Amino acid sequence: AQTxxxxxxxxxxxxxxxxxxxxxxxxxxxxxxxFWYKQPPSRQMIxxxxxxxxxxxxxxxxxxxxxxxxxxxxxxxxxxxxxxxxTAMYFCAFMKLGDSNYQLIWGAGTKLIIKP
Amino acid sequence: xxxxxxxxxxxxxxxGQEVTLRCKPISGHDYLFWYRQTMMRGLELLIYxxxxxxxxxxxxxxxxxxxxxxxxxxxxxxxxxSEPRDSAVYFCASSxxxxxxxxxxxxxxxxxx
Numbered sequence: 001a002q003t004x005x006x007x008x009x010x011x012x013x014x015x016x017x018x019x020x021x022x023x024x025x026x027x028x029x030x031x032x033x034x035f036w037y038k039q040p041p042s043r044q045m046i047x048x049x050x051x052x053x054x055x056x057x058x059x060x061x062x063x064x065x066x067x068x069x070x071x072x073x074x075x076x077x078x079x080x081x082x083x084x085x086x087t088a089m090y091f092c093a094f095m096k097l098g099d100s101n102y103q104l105i106w107g108a109g110t111k112l113i114i115k116p
Numbered sequence: 117x118x119x120x121x122x123x124x125x126x127x128x129x130x131x132g133q134e135v136t137l138r139c140k141p142i143s144g145h146d147y148l149f150w151y152r153q154t155m156m157r158g159l160e161l162l163i164y165x166x167x168x169x170x171x172x173x174x175x176x177x178x179x180x181x182x183x184x185x186x187x188x189x190x191x192x193x194x195x196x197x198s199e200p201r202d203s204a205v206y207f208c209a210s211s212x213x214x215x216x217x218x219x220x221x222x223x224x225x226x227x228x229x
Contacts, residue, residue, distance in 0.1 A: 035217045043205060045220035052215065091159070095214055102147050102214050103172070106159045 002027045004094050006107035013082055014115050020067075021077045021110045023092030029053075031097040034068065034075045035104070040088040048090070051075065079112075087114045122208050122221035129228055134196040137224045139208030140189055149218060150183055150193050151207040159207075165191065198228045 003026045013019045036048040051059045067076045092107040121140040141148045149164040163173040168185045185191040209218035
């Protein structure tokens with residue numbers, strides 16, 4: 001069974017700093033997707049970035065980028081030039097390919113606080 | 117598209133009452149998911165549908181919970197009778213391609229007193 005681990009329950013940084021959130025996962029699958037979701041105080045779950053395991057190039061979306069290390073089963077999220085609006089819970093999630101299963105396996109989340 | 121629409125946004129009910137949560141997925145999304153989120157247990161998948169057919173309901177906590185999807189644009193999650201331990205935020209999400217993950221609704225915060 002797949003598992004996702006986020007080892008940092010809470011982090012805080014100053015506005016404009018760069019912060020990296022860690023995520024590791026355990027799977028015997030070779031093909032899968034990885035996601036980072038953000039849940040701000042408004043509670044809406046928002047997809048931040050996604051990565052296909054068969055792509056070696058790390059995904060980027062504006063100030064958000066990932067460091068995907070397939071062999072190490074690591075999928076960290078880097079937020080550059082952090083803004084107050086980045087304050088949220090961040091969840092890492094895994095979905096395997098190859099069958100009709102659409103289930104996401106979730107980490108426990110990291111609470112990120114951006115201080116002014 | 118207006119996204120995934122859930123109603124109500126908040127629900128407060130007395131123990132023993134029936135509660136119905138509603139969801140309208142994004143048009144064209146073949147998959148629909150119901151999640152429950154609590155501080156203690158995090159995000160829990162309750163049930164999901166593909167083309168209106170329930171695929172996996174192993175996460176439904178007990179017989180008091182039921183979910184239906186009568187058509188591609190509407191789903192309900194019903195709790196009867198409700199109990200205080202059912203208090204949580206309930207999310208509906210939909211998806212058309214697993215490569216893009218899910219799109220979530222704003223959730224319903226349920227409080228059973």
